[in-house]
Amino acid sequence: MASIRLERQRGHAAEPANDPRAGAEGEGDSPGMYPLQASRSYPREQWYVAAYRNELPAGKPLGREIFGEPVVLFRSDSGEAAALSGLCVHRFMPLAGGQVTGGKLVCPYHGYAYGADGQCVHIPTGGKPSPHAKLRHYPVIEDGPFIWIWPGTAEKAANTPLPDLRDIGLSGDGEGWRVDTAERLDLDARPALLVDNLFDLSHIAFIHLQSLPGAEGLALIPPVFDRTDVRFRVGRTLPGFVAEPDTAIARTMPLIAGRPVFVSLHTDFYSPAMINSSGPWAYELVDGNQPGAPIAKINFVHIVTPKNETATHYFNVVSRDFDLDDEDISAQLVAQTDRVRKEDAVWIAQIEKYADRLDVRKEISTKADEGALKVRRVLQALIEAEEA
Amino acid sequence: MASIRLERQRGHAAEPANDPRAGAEGEGDSPGMYPLQASRSYPREQWYVAAYRNELPAGKPLGREIFGEPVVLFRSDSGEAAALSGLCVHRFMPLAGGQVTGGKLVCPYHGYAYGADGQCVHIPTGGKPSPHAKLRHYPVIEDGPFIWIWPGTAEKAANTPLPDLRDIGLSGDGEGWRVDTAERLDLDARPALLVDNLFDLSHIAFIHLQSLPGAEGLALIPPVFDRTDVRFRVGRTLPGFVAEPDTAIARTMPLIAGRPVFVSLHTDFYSPAMINSSGPWAYELVDGNQPGAPIAKINFVHIVTPKNETATHYFNVVSRDFDLDDEDISAQLVAQTDRVRKEDAVWIAQIEKYADRLDVRKEISTKADEGALKVRRVLQALIEAEEA
Amino acid sequence: MASIRLERQRGHAAEPANDPRAGAEGEGDSPGMYPLQASRSYPREQWYVAAYRNELPAGKPLGREIFGEPVVLFRSDSGEAAALSGLCVHRFMPLAGGQVTGGKLVCPYHGYAYGADGQCVHIPTGGKPSPHAKLRHYPVIEDGPFIWIWPGTAEKAANTPLPDLRDIGLSGDGEGWRVDTAERLDLDARPALLVDNLFDLSHIAFIHLQSLPGAEGLALIPPVFDRTDVRFRVGRTLPGFVAEPDTAIARTMPLIAGRPVFVSLHTDFYSPAMINSSGPWAYELVDGNQPGAPIAKINFVHIVTPKNETATHYFNVVSRDFDLDDEDISAQLVAQTDRVRKEDAVWIAQIEKYADRLDVRKEISTKADEGALKVRRVLQALIEAEEA
Ligand code: FES
Numbered sequence A, B, C: 001m002a003s004i005r006l007e008r009q010r011g012h013a014a015e016p017a018n019d020p021r022a023g024a025e026g027e028g029d030s031p032g033m034y035p036l037q038a039s040r041s042y043p044r045e046q047w048y049v050a051a052y053r054n055e056l057p058a059g060k061p062l063g064r065e066i067f068g069e070p071v072v073l074f075r076s077d078s079g080e081a082a083a084l085s086g087l088c089v090h091r092f093m094p095l096a097g098g099q100v101t102g103g104k105l106v107c108p109y110h111g112y113a114y115g116a117d118g119q120c121v122h123i124p125t126g127g128k129p130s131p132h133a134k135l136r137h138y139p140v141i142e143d144g145p146f147i148w149i150w151p152g153t154a155e156k157a158a159n160t161p162l163p164d165l166r167d168i169g170l171s172g173d174g175e176g177w178r179v180d181t182a183e184r185l186d187l188d189a190r191p192a193l194l195v196d197n198l199f200d201l202s203h204i205a206f207i208h209l210q211s212l213p214g215a216e217g218l219a220l221i222p223p224v225f226d227r228t229d230v231r232f233r234v235g236r237t238l239p240g241f242v243a244e245p246d247t248a249i250a251r252t253m254p255l256i257a258g259r260p261v262f263v264s265l266h267t268d269f270y271s272p273a274m275i276n277s278s279g280p281w282a283y284e285l286v287d288g289n290q291p292g293a294p295i296a297k298i299n300f301v302h303i304v305t306p307k308n309e310t311a312t313h314y315f316n317v318v319s320r321d322f323d324l325d326d327e328d329i330s331a332q333l334v335a336q337t338d339r340v341r342k343e344d345a346v347w348i349a350q351i352e353k354y355a356d357r358l359d360v361r362k363e364i365s366t367k368a369d370e371g372a373l374k375v376r377r378v379l380q381a382l383i384e385a386e387e388a
C-alpha cells in the first residue's frame, strides 16, 4: 500500500452543473473513464480474486473473464490452482469447456493437453509440442478463501505481496476467525462505481432503508481518515452504542446485546481488490467514550474483480471472531450481505447505462463524499503509475 | 406553422433503382438519415408530447427518453408538471426511480431533493446546495390531454406557441369534444418512418385489409393539398358517401348511418408532433356533391415524440364531437386505432432494421406518394432551419 | 476448380505463441479475417445454395440473408425459382413478408408487384411502373435438391458452371442415388470456421466421442492429398476394414457388414459452397490391400452459405447409391449427421465469440492440420483473385 497517495482533493465540490445539458453529456475533451479521471477503468497491476477456492474442485476447469480476457483455472495433480489464458494455442477454442485429465487441462476441440505452467504437453495426433505451444500463465496464490490472480505484468507480481488481511481473518489460516462465503454477483457496472458505493454511507438511508434499519443516520457522523501500511480507512465511531434486543445487530453479535459499548464503523481500502465494511467492530467502553478491550468483530468484505471495462465480478465474504460455530449467525450475516449487495447492484447498474456519457467534472459533491473521492484519487494514482 | 415550406417536389419519381445493389445499400455520399435528406432524424426545436397528463399522478416521478436524453417528469406541490434532465447532479443516478416527497423530487441514491425548476434544494448529509446543483429544466405546458415538452433551446420555446388544435378538440378545455386516450406504443423505428406511414393511404389495402374493410380504395382518389395557418392537409372527399348498416363507420358514427352525406377524409400535419387522420368528418350533402352543415367529426390523432434517432414514442388519442357520453363508441374507436397502429408498428419496424443502409435517392415514387413527400420536405426544411 | 491453387503451406507450424497475451489478442497489423489471411470472410463470386428446393413451395416467398443482404425467393407462374434483392423499390419494405399472387411477388406494404426478373409490373395506385422500378435479380439455378444463387457479379455467373457433383449424386437427376435432406442450421460463426472443422478429423475423438464411436483413431492415419478437375481431396484409406455387426456403419451400409473391404474416407472440397465427407466409400478388397469394384457409397454433404461476415447457413444432405428405398437407413443417416453437426455448431460458435481478436499467425499447427490449412489457402486465393 506504499503506492496509495492521499492527495488533497482539489476543489471538486464547486464544479458547475448548470450547463443546459448537465447530467446528460460531457463536452470537450473527456476527463477519462467515469467516475475516474483516468484512461482506464481500474488498475491492472494488482492481485485480484479470480475465484473462491471452493469454486474450483479438482477435475474440472473454471472459466472466468478478467480484464476482458478469457481465463481458465484448474487444479493440477498436486491440487494447486493454475490460471492460464483461456483460448487454446491450436485453434483458440475456449478451454473452460474442457476436461481435467491426469492433472492436465485438455482442450475440448482436439485434445491438446496443458500443464499448470501453460505448456502444451500432449497433442493427440502426435509429435512433441513446440515450446511455443504455451498458454499465458498467470501468477496465482491460494490464500484464505481465495484464489488470487495477477492480471498484470508477471514480473511485478513477484515483487508484490498479497494485501495483508490478517486484521479481518482472511490471510493465512484464519485462526480464530469464522469466514462465510456470500454469493458472487455479476455486476453490470464498472468496478469504480462499486467502489464509489462502498465508500458512501449516505445511500444507506435511501437504498437500504428497509434492509439496514437504524443505520440511516450514520453518514451524518463526520468520518476520520486514517492510513496504515495495510489499509486506508474512512472511519466513524459510536461510543456508548447499545444494541437493542431483537435488532439485527443484537442477533448477529450477541456479546454486545443490551449494554453500552464502543463501536467502530469503518470502511477500509486494502487494495483495489479488497474493501472491508466493518459490521461493526465492538470494544468495551472505557471512561464513557473510549475503546477498551475488543469484544467482537464482524467484517463484510467486498471483493472487486474487473470483468471488463463495464462489468465487475463482485465477491463477498463475511468474517467474524466470535461464536465461530454458530451456524445461525452465519446464515443471518450472509443473508444480510447478499440482500444489501443485490439492492446496490440494481442501482449501480442504472448509472452504468449512462456512464459512457458522464463527465466527472460536472458532478456536485459535498463533504459527505470526501472519503469516496479520496479513494478515487488513490485508484487514479495507481492507474497513472501503471502508465508512467 | 409559418415555417412550413411547401416546395415543389423536385423530380423525385424517376430516380433510378436499377443499380445492381438497389434496395440494399446506398453509395457515395449519404443524403442523410433515411427517409429524410437531412442530417438528423427529426426537428428538435418543437413542442412534443412528453406524456399523457394521466400518466403523471401526484407523488410519483415518470422517466422518459426524449431525443436520446433521459428526462424525468413529476408534479410539484402545486400540482404542476415539471420536466428535468433525468440524471442526478450528484452521482448521475437516474431520477426516474426516485420519490416525490413534499412536492420535491428525491433521488433514490442519496436523497438530493429537487424543486420544479431543477434546483437542488436539500442534501440529506447537510449543507446548502450550490446554485450549480441544478438539473436542466425543460419548458413544459399542460394542455388538453397532454404534457408538452420543449426539448430544444429554451429561449425558442418562449416564442413558440403550442400547435393550435382547437379544430380537433385538443387545445384548451376541449369543450364540446370527447377525447379518449389510446395506448402509447414504443415504436422501434425512427419518427419520419411513422410520418411516411401516416401520410400514405395506399398501405391500407394491404396492411390493414382486415382491420379497415372498405377503405382499401381510398388511395385511388386524388388528394387535394391545402394549407392554413395551423396545418397542412392531404385531403380527399366523398360526396354522397353512405355508411351501410353494420359497418364499423355506421357503428361509431350513428348520426350518418344509412343516408348520403359529404365526407372529408384528410390527414393534417399540425406540427412534427401532431398529425390527425380524420375518421371521418361528415357534413350534410348539399346540391348532390357539396358539403353543408357539419354533422359529426372523428379524429384519430397521431402523436410523434422522438425517443432517440431510431425509436419513437407513438401516442394516440381519439376525439369526437358527438355522443360524448357513449362509452361504447369510445371503446370501439380506441380498439380500432390500437389494432391499426400495432399492425403498422410491426411493419415499420421491419424497415427500420435496414434504415441505416437505405438511400432515399433510390426510392421509386409515384403520384400517390405526393402527400407524404411534401411532408418530408416540410420536416427537412425545419431541420435545415435549425442548423442554419 | 481451375482456380484452386494448392500452394505449399509456408512454415506455418512453428509460429510462436509465447507472447504474454497469446491466445487472446493479436497485435500489429491484422492479417485478415480469422481464420483466413484475407480481407473478407469468404469468396463471393461463387455459386451458393440459397435454399433446399423443398423450402420454396409455390405461392409463398422465402426470405434469406446472404452475404449480409436480404434476398427474397419465390416461384413465378412457371414454377421456376427467382431470387431478388429483398427490399421493395418503393419504400424498402422487406419483401419476405409479402405474398405471391398470380405468380408475382407482392409487397406487403403497398402492393407493388414484381416479376421473376425483378421488374415491378404493377402499382396498385396506378401508373405504369418505370423500368427503373426493378429489384436486383440474382442468377439462380435449380439443380438436384438445391436452389443455387450467385451473390457476386452477374456476368461472372454466366461463365461459371455449377460445381460438378455427379460423383455424389447431387447434379442433374441423381439417377441411382438416394438423397435425404438434413436440417438447415443457423451457425453463429463465420463460414471459414466451419470449413476448418470439416477438414479436421482430429476433433472426432473429442467433440464426437459419443456420436461417432470407433472413429476416433482416423486422424492418426496420414492423409493423401489429391486434386482433380472437380474437387480437392484430403483422403484416407482403410484396406481390410471390417464393419462389425451392430455398429452404426454395419447398420447403415449392410452390404459390407462382417467382411473385409477396402474403404475410402475422404473430405472433398468441390467449391466454397460444397464439401463432402464420405461416409464411407466401400470397394471390394483386391490383393489384400487394393480397391476393386465399388460396393456402396455414403456421402455427408456439407453446404456452406455465408449469411453475413460472422454467421453461416449450414445445409446438409446425405446421398447414397444403394438400398435406395430403405427409409430406415435414411432416417439413421439423417439423425447421425444432424447430431454430429449440432455438436460442432455449439463449439464452433465458441470460437466465433473471440474471432475478432484472433490472429492466425499465433496459431500452433501440426502435421494433422495440413489438409485444413491447404483448404484455407484455396479460399484465400479465391478471395485474392476477386480483389485483383
Ligand atoms: S483448438 Fe484446442 S486442441 Fe485444437
Ligand code: FES
Binding pocket: B088, B089, B090, B091, B092, B093, B107, B108, B109, B110, B111, B112
Ligand atoms: S446520485 Fe442522486 S443523490 Fe447521489
Ligand code: FES
Binding pocket: C088, C089, C090, C091, C092, C093, C107, C108, C109, C110, C111, C112
Ligand atoms: S414499400 Fe413496397 S409497395 Fe411500398
